[in-house]
Amino acid sequence: MTLDQCQDRLAAEGLDVVVPQIQQQMSESELCNIIADFDGVIAGDDPFTAKVLEIGRKGRLRVLAKWGIGVDAIDLEAAKQLGIYTSNTPNVFGDEVADIALGYIILLARQLHRMDAAIRRGEWLKIQGTSLRGKTAGVVGIGSIGKAIVRRLHTLGMEVLGHDVHPIDPAFCQETHLKSVALDLLLQQSDCIVLACNLTPQNYHLLNDRAFAQMKNGVWVVNVARGALIDETALVTALKDGKVGAAALDVFETEPLPLTSPLLRFEQVILGSHNSSNTREAVLRVNQLAIDHLVRDLNRAASSHES
Structure with a gap:
């Protein structure tokens, strides 16, 4: 403050x-x-x-x-x-957190952070990126933040799936072409999964070994909600075997992230400092x-x- x-x-x-x-x-x-x-x-x-x-x-x-x-x-x-x-x-941080989520997705798609670091080392790195239009994004949690993320992803031309424990407003679905689906279907069909939901006892470690097993090979995972939504041990395994192709994490189970965390070893993981609303x-x-x-x-x- x-x-x-x-x-x-x-x-x-x-x-x-x-x-x-x-x-x-x-x-x-x-x-x-x-x-x-x-x-x-x-x-x-x-x-x-x-x-x-x-x-x-x-x-x-x-x-x-x-x-x-x-x-x-x-x-x-x-x-x-x-x-x-x-x-x-x-209902106070919808746009701010959504902007960060969008920024993470663009970084994952185009690897701008890696090119910046390479140029500073005197290298001239060329990375073939991924086009976002036509890809499927799954947003878990369609509250004020989730809705702001959906609007941005729809503007990018992505197909957007949404899941929430509460019914999603049909008018919002019509406005953004959002498809409201069960969580399992979202996990199975998404190229990029964005967590924007509250942490509750019911969704602790929502993304665990079982959830990762359902996902597409090479899926991206973005978390701008709460660290404990992801079982980090399961995420590390999924990163090692390629099930998760890349991740952007603004939050972690332990904050600040310990220097012993295995997540630090992965070049394809972008790490934030629980700062998306700031x-x-x-x-x-x-x-x-x-x-x-x-x-x-x-x-x-x-x-x-x-x-």
Whole structure:
């Protein structure tokens, strides 16, 4: 969160702000050590487990405002039982994440990153790329981000299959020529598979050995959602045997990605830093929305306590 650009608003609301020094997210033990001191938290992807929330509730914690969309790191049931107000900021990053997904797909198709690196080494690398028009892309998760990805892929002339656990709006399917299909069919027919869904207990390791076995040989995999949607051990095996021809991963099961990860060995894998939503405009927009939710729920909590 760009704190300097929010200071006036935070001061006007009478909030004292503490910002822990972190690289990607705090650990459960780190949260347990400090959580009881705060009335409210604007959270990233930090693990707000039942243990963390219970310790927080025994102290001052009353409000948890999620910065962003995904709430998979928050034990929502525990928060509800403890009377902790929770919120998130849905429908805020569709275009930003879709732009990154599109960028990854174009990089996989034309290998621009490899040519750039070669030229910087004094080489003149010529790579025969892959045309995208007419290829089939499968998008898993047709929420705000998935819809924005579908629109971009349709514009490229790709055939697009979509899968979601909820019914997909028929009007959107008609607008984009999206075909709503079962997951197995999407896996079997797609040349490129893009993950844009929430992480839930039901779809943990959605792409596992069984899923990879169903895919076309040489399929591309793009993940701009959550790292744990992919069984990384299974992905490494699929990369080694050529089942997966290339991958672009903005997220991982462990972040930052450890230097011991075997994914680092594959030239055909593009690695990101969980950064697909990070544009100046989007950050400022979500900052304000998260603060709105924090202030609203702190006031609700205060009113509830007084009554």
